[in-house]
Amino acid sequence: MFRFFIIAAEIIVLVIVLRSPFVQYLFEDIQNSLSEWLVSVATLPERKELQSLQDRINIQLSPLKPYQQNYVKQITADSASVKRFHHTYCENDDINPNFTGTKRVQLCLIIKQSSVMQVAKRD
Structure with a gap:
């Protein structure tokens, strides 16, 4: 007890x-x-893919102006931003004030070939 x-x-x-x-x-x-x-x-794998994409853009499109570098950081902040950019400026051919002409075409190609967009196609 x-x-x-x-x-x-x-x-x-x-x-x-x-x-x-x-x-x-x-x-x-x-x-x-x-x-x-x-x-x-x-979110580690996605962040690695986005960082890889950002590095690839900065290397292949160099030299980038500071405002373009900031813009690249903005569009590679998450996969939704990358997909939104691709849809708006690559698929719909809208005018982008930060990247024009061949730089925009190169940027669209880099994004299209990235693993971020490959994952989007599988979903």
Whole structure:
């Protein structure tokens, strides 16, 4: 009978401690850190492909002006931006103020041949 009271008291203390604001904050912080880490691991292949695409663009179209370099960073920020750029300026032949003429054609070809667009075709 005495063991029962000891175990019940331990459970009550544990519940009180776990419900304290500090412990809740600690668990929330751990959960956020773990979530960020899992997202980072899950998006690693896509980020590598995008970085590879950005490097390929910068090498093959060099020299790029600073505003063009910033624009390349914007369009290679995520795969949706790359697909949107390709659809708007390569497929629909819309006018792009940052890349014109042969540079735009080269950029479209680089993007079309990239693994980012190859994944889009499989989806």
